[in-house]
Amino acid sequence: MLxxxxxxxxxxxxxxxxxAMIAGIGPGIGEGxxxxxxCEAIGRQPESRSAVTTTMLxxxxxxxxxxxxxxxxxxxxxxxxxxxxxxxxxxxxx
Amino acid sequence: xxxxxxxxKKETAFIAGMTLILSALMEAVxxxxxxxxxxxxxxxxxxxxxxxxxxxxxxxxxxxALDKDEKGAKATxxxxxxxxxxxxxxxxxxxxxxxxxxxxxxxxxxFFPTAGVYMRAFSVNKEAKEEAGE
Numbered sequence: 001m002l003x004x005x006x007x008x009x010x011x012x013x014x015x016x017x018x019x020a021m022i023a024g025i026g027p028g029i030g031e032g033x034x035x036x037x038x039c040e041a042i043g044r045q046p047e048s049r050s051a052v053t054t055t056m057l058x059x060x061x062x063x064x065x066x067x068x069x070x071x072x073x074x075x076x077x078x079x080x081x082x083x084x085x086x087x088x089x090x091x092x093x094x
Numbered sequence: 095x096x097x098x099x100x101x102x103k104k105e106t107a108f109i110a111g112m113t114l115i116l117s118a119l120m121e122a123v124x125x126x127x128x129x130x131x132x133x134x135x136x137x138x139x140x141x142x143x144x145x146x147x148x149x150x151x152x153x154x155x156x157x158x159a160l161d162k163d164e165k166g167a168k169a170t171x172x173x174x175x176x177x178x179x180x181x182x183x184x185x186x187x188x189x190x191x192x193x194x195x196x197x198x199x200x201x202x203x204x205f206f207p208t209a210g211v212y213m214r215a216f217s218v219n220k221e222a223k224e225e226a227g228e
Contacts, residue, residue, distance in 0.1 A: 028175040032168035035159045039167045042160060053101045053160070054218070057153055061211040064152070064175070068208070071183055072201050079190035079197065 002093070009085045017077040023070035030063045102153035105214070109149050112210030113142045113203075120202060137189055137196035141203025144185040148178050149207045 038056045042049050117138050124130040155174030159167040182204065189200035 024179055028172045028179075031175055032171045035156060035167045035171045036164040038156075039160055039162070039164055049160075050101050053099060053156070054105060056156060057102070057105055058211050058215055058218070060152060060156065060171075061149060061208060062215075064178075065205075065208045067175075067179060068182065068204060071179065071186060072204070075183075075186040075190055075197075075201075 002089075005089055006086055009089065010082055013077045013082045013085070016081075017074040020070045020074040020077065024067045027064045027067040031060045034059055034063065096157075098154065099157050102150070102157060106146065106150045106153060108214055109207045109210040110146050112213055113146055113206040116206040116209060117142050117203060120199065124199070131196075133194055133196040134199045136194055137199035138203045140185055140189060140195055141200040142206055144182060145204050145207040148182060151178055151181075 034056055038052050041052050120138060121130065121135065124134050152174065155171060155178075159170040159174075162170060185204070186197075186200065189195040189197045
């Protein structure tokens with residue numbers, strides 16, 4: 001029974017980590033759209049390339065943060081959470 | 095080989111400087127709390143190094159994408175993003191698996207470049223306001 005409970009905890013953590021990684025897709029799409037718009041802007045006003053590049057770089061770095069959050073949550077679910085949850089389970093059993 | 099855009103060099107230098115300052119602050123906090131040890135330092139070095147490298151690679155990816163058409167730019171950036179995401183995941187897995195890295199300090203250090211970007215946005219806004227005031 002204990003093995004089953006530990007298995008459920010590990011499976012839940014792995015599933016949670018996988019679900020968290022779905023958030024990693026969004027920043028890629030968002031960055032692609034931002035760069036496509038920047039290409040268009042530079043095509044229209046080539047002299048503004050430097051200013052557009054700076055703004056785009058900052059925007060992309062901020063957009064990427066959500067992906068990083070997801071990655072960190074996934075890593076914590078894989079490396080930290082199972083141990084904690086199993087400890088809680090063992091303590092509750094006594 | 096194509097030269098790197100001066101804007102990217104400038105921004106990366108700023109982000110590296112901010113990351114260095116924030117890393118020093120974090121080390122000081124760990125020292126004050128009494129939880130400082132070598133894994134904290136190594137984790138900090140790994141996290142901040144990967145964070146700065148990620149920002150620099152993003153700049154290079156964007157520079158390449160700007161020379162392409164809309165569809166090509168989207169594909170280039172998406173590919174670059176996947177590669178950099180993999181790099182960060184690798185760093186975090188290393189920090190989780192190896193005992194010589196502290197996971198908490200690695201995770202925190204990975205967010206320092208983002209904090210630097212927010213600070214940069216403030217300074218850019220200030221410069222714009224000053225220019226508008228002149």
